[in-house]
Amino acid sequence: MLLSKKNREILLGPLSRNNPVIVQVLGICSALAVTAKLEPAFVMAISVTAVLAFSNVIISLLRNTIPGSIRIIVQLVVVAALVIIVDQVLKAYAYDVSKQLSVFVGLIITNCILMGRLEAFALGHGPWESFLDGVGNGIGYGLILVIVAFFRELLGSGTLFGYPVVPQCLYDWGYQNNGLMILPPMALITVACIIWVHRLRNKDLQEK
Amino acid sequence: MKTLRNYLDKIKPNFMPGGKWAMFRSVFEGFETFLYVPATTSRSGVHIHDSIDTKRTMSVVILALMPALLFGMYNVGYQHYLAIGELSAVGFWTIFFFGFLAVLPKIIVSYVVGLGIEFVVAQWRGHEIQEGFLVSGILIPLIVPVDTPLWMIAVATAFAVIFAKEVFGGTGMNIFNVALVTRAFLFFAYPSKMSGDEVFVRTADTFGLGAGRVVDTFTGATPLGQVATHSGGDLVLHNIVGEPLSTLDYFLGLIPGSIGETSMLAILLGAVVLLWTGIASWRVMLSVFVGGLAMGALASLFPSTVYPGSMLSPIDQICLGGFAFAAVFMATDPVTGARTRTGQYIYGFLIGVIAILIRVYNTGYPEGAMLAVLLMNVFAPLIDYFVVEGNIKRRLKRARKA
Numbered sequence: 001m002l003l004s005k006k007n008r009e010i011l012l013g014p015l016s017r018n019n020p021v022i023v024q025v026l027g028i029c030s031a032l033a034v035t036a037k038l039e040p041a042f043v044m045a046i047s048v049t050a051v052l053a054f055s056n057v058i059i060s061l062l063r064n065t066i067p068g069s070i071r072i073i074v075q076l077v078v079v080a081a082l083v084i085i086v087d088q089v090l091k092a093y094a095y096d097v098s099k100q101l102s103v104f105v106g107l108i109i110t111n112c113i114l115m116g117r118l119e120a121f122a123l124g125h126g127p128w129e130s131f132l133d134g135v136g137n138g139i140g141y142g143l144i145l146v147i148v149a150f151f152r153e154l155l156g157s158g159t160l161f162g163y164p165v166v167p168q169c170l171y172d173w174g175y176q177n178n179g180l181m182i183l184p185p186m187a188l189i190t191v192a193c194i195i196w197v198h199r200l201r202n203k204d205l206q207e208k
Numbered sequence: 209m210k211t212l213r214n215y216l217d218k219i220k221p222n223f224m225p226g227g228k229w230a231m232f233r234s235v236f237e238g239f240e241t242f243l244y245v246p247a248t249t250s251r252s253g254v255h256i257h258d259s260i261d262t263k264r265t266m267s268v269v270i271l272a273l274m275p276a277l278l279f280g281m282y283n284v285g286y287q288h289y290l291a292i293g294e295l296s297a298v299g300f301w302t303i304f305f306f307g308f309l310a311v312l313p314k315i316i317v318s319y320v321v322g323l324g325i326e327f328v329v330a331q332w333r334g335h336e337i338q339e340g341f342l343v344s345g346i347l348i349p350l351i352v353p354v355d356t357p358l359w360m361i362a363v364a365t366a367f368a369v370i371f372a373k374e375v376f377g378g379t380g381m382n383i384f385n386v387a388l389v390t391r392a393f394l395f396f397a398y399p400s401k402m403s404g405d406e407v408f409v410r411t412a413d414t415f416g417l418g419a420g421r422v423v424d425t426f427t428g429a430t431p432l433g434q435v436a437t438h439s440g441g442d443l444v445l446h447n448i449v450g451e452p453l454s455t456l457d458y459f460l461g462l463i464p465g466s467i468g469e470t471s472m473l474a475i476l477l478g479a480v481v482l483l484w485t486g487i488a489s490w491r492v493m494l495s496v497f498v499g500g501l502a503m504g505a506l507a508s509l510f511p512s513t514v515y516p517g518s519m520l521s522p523i524d525q526i527c528l529g530g531f532a533f534a535a536v537f538m539a540t541d542p543v544t545g546a547r548t549r550t551g552q553y554i555y556g557f558l559i560g561v562i563a564i565l566i567r568v569y570n571t572g573y574p575e576g577a578m579l580a581v582l583l584m585n586v587f588a589p590l591i592d593y594f595v596v597e598g599n600i601k602r603r604l605k606r607a608r609k610a
Contacts, residue, residue, distance in 0.1 A: 174357055180397035189371060 011132040014140035016202075021144040022195045023205060026112040031145055032187040033104050038161050040100045041149030043090065045142025051082045051108055052117060052141075053134035058082075059122040060130035066123075075118045076109065083108045113141055148190045156181030216240055234330040238337030262379075266342040268485050272478035273346055273537065279474035280467040281307035284354050285418075287409045287464050291428075291448055292420030302418075309414045311467055314349035317358045321365045322348075329374050340379030340386070340543075341369065347387035347537060350468025351530065351578075352394065353407040360401060364393040384585050385544045388578055395578070403574065405429045408464040409448055425450045430464045432529045432567065436574035438516035458527035469533040472526075479536045488540035491549060492556040496535035499560020500526045507568045517568035525564055534563065534577035544585040548595040555591055559584045 003011075020026045027048075034044045058078050059066075066074050087105045090098035098105065108114065117137055122130040153159055158166035158177045166175070180186050199206050222229045223236040242263055260268075282300075284307035289295045295303075322341045330337045348365060372389035373382045395402045405428040413419035429437070431445045431453065445453045448464055457463060461471025469475075482488035504522030511519045526532060539545060539559050546555035559580045566576025573579065 174359070176360075176398055176401070178363075178397040179399060180393060183396060 007129060007132055010129055011136040014133075014136040015143060016140075016198070017205075019140045019144065019198075020113045020116070020137050021141055022191065022198050024113075024116070026116055027141055028188075028191065030104055030107065030111060031141075031148060031191060032184045034101060035145055035149040035152055035187050035190075036156065036182050037100070038146065038149045038153050040097055041145045042142075043094060043097045044101060044104065045138070045145050047086045047090070047105060048108055048111065048113070048141055049135060049138025051079065051086055052114055052138040053131055055079045055082050055114065056117060056122040056130040056134035057127045059118050060125060060127045063123050071123070072115075075115065079109050079114055079118075113137060144191065144194060147194060148187055151190050152181045152187060156186075213244065216243070232331070234335060234337050235327060238327075238330070238339075241336075242339070263339045263342075265487055266339050268481065268487050269343045269537075270346055272481035272487075273343075273350065273468070275474040275477040276350060276468040276471065276533065276537075277311075277346065278304075279461065279471045280350060280469075281311050283307065283462055283470055284310050284410060284467060286462055287448060288411070288414075288418055291409050291411050291422050291426050292418070293423040293449075294418075294420055298418075306414055306418045309417060310354055310410055311349060313358055314352065314356075314361060314467075315346060317362050318348040318365050319345040321362045322369050325366060325369045325374070329378070335378070338379035340373070340382075344369075344386040344390075347468075348390050351387060351391050351466050351533065353402060353466055354410045355407040356394065356398075356401050360394055360398050361390075364390045364397070367393050380543055382543060384582055385538055385541050388538055388582050388585075391578055392582060403433070405433060408433075408466070423449060428464060430529070430574070431458065432465075432517075432574040435516050435520065436571060440513050443516055443519040455521070455524055455527065458524055466530060466533075469530040472532045475532045475536050482536065482540065488536070489542070489545070489552050491552040492540050492545060493535055495553045495556030496539050496560040496563075497526060499557035500531055500535070500564050501560070502557075503561040503564035503568075507564065515568050515571070525567070529567070529575045530577040531560075531563055534581050535560070538577070538581045539584075544588060546588040546591045546595075548592050550598075551588070551591040551595040554595075555584055555588055558587070 014020060017023070021028065021031055030044065030048075035041045055075070055078050059075055062074070062078075083106060086108070087098070090101070090105060117133060121133045125133070150160070153161075154165065155178050158164060158171075166177075178186075220236070220240075221227050223233045224230065225233075229236075245261070245264070282304045285303035285305070286295070286307075288306055288310075289298055289303055319341075322345050326337060326341050329335070348361065352361060368386050368390040372384045373379070373386050376382050391402075401407055407428075408430050409426075409428045411422050411426070411428070426448055427450070428448060434445050435443065447453055447457070447462075453463060459472045461473060463470050479488070479493060483490050483493070501522045504520070504525035507515075507518040507525075508521055513519075517525075520528070526535075535556075539556055546552050559577075561580075562583060563577040563580035566573055566579055570576070
């Protein structure tokens, strides 16, 4: 009942076939901004998942009482409140990462994925489904963020989670880290490559 | 020549559909049409064909690049022997041979990687092999410093061919100049190997040739590198062993720089070939130089020690760095440039202006020609759009009056 076939689809669909970043192309800005290193990307993924899941639940609970004409404002208030909580938690327990993420935690409020899920899903479904939808979309977003950050940190800095992984002997032979990978354009190209591979594997997603 | 033609005819059936190597048809056709003008003709309607097709066009451009390439090879050797203080001890051919050995691996790497990707993509999609890389492959070695590692050139070439060309649909479809994307990739990804004082003059030996100790007065900075780091006082540029340089030296090009860009003279020889055969647009070429001179003159009207580039004369501005090379071989790329006549004037003029603007007023970049051409590549379709719109409007107005 709790994880019926339909609910499983709600939870797992956004991971691949309905992915918010590579299929719906939402939330691209933050995917470019926070993926130079794995650690901030990982924290950002968790933050967005948390905010998305709980704001989905809250809006879903309120969905019959919110007047249609002011629903965007209500949604923004709920999301903003949750974002501030996340921001404060990060400042308290992960200060360094919170400094790296700087304004982008606050900017979760304007993340298109959030408004999209609240409008398209939470306003029309019960709290449990909305929770699953939020978690699924959050993880789908986070997955792409972590993949992008993996390649960018590996090729751009030669490290993963800050630990050097490119052996010193490669540097001695003349290998150099690719400085372009640290710059935002390569995040866009990395996302494009992921979309490319994804569409090669899912032919029905290819546009005619 | 006859035997080659006969040989091609003999092996041709193997590559036709049904033959044993039919899957490599595109490779065969690529070579055949490169060697001989194809015998196929149009079958319907009336067509006027120029005798010069894309492959022949590319060959002329390569011919036009030869003076810059050969001079570049000589200059690589010249700078090397000047740096180790043995210039008077070695002859012309030793100097040239050193440069030849230093530059050849770059040409091979650029062609092998770029053409390799083109061949694979052509096979994969069942296309003919496209000839666009013939020129890009020789432009790439000409616009990098001599000491840029080969693997970096390989990575950058692969990136440019895939992401600047193949994803847009191959030759003739690209938005950005492929060779310049390669250079931009190298420039931003590996800045320490693309700029600074260490890479423009080869001080080590090449395959054992020309070993020696660098003289004490050696500094490897290019003239524009010296401009960028200059502070206060009069601006006097000097060569790698500290002798002052004149405008004639900038023009002849025995100065450190990327391999093919240093000699204005060699580049102008190439320009003559391109203009005489009608391959390149004289409108673009001329207006790039006009734009550069105009911006150079404007900058030199307000010389300032904060922006040492503004102390150069306009003539020096267009002789130094990659400006002339970009004007003759990069801006005139017919695929990425503007096509309408008025548009070509605007396009070229803005390239010239922006190149000098970046060079003088952005202290982060000693040279702006690459960025100027790439930037204007983006605007070329927009310029063309407005030129066409303006033309339509003017004609409509005329029609209403009558």
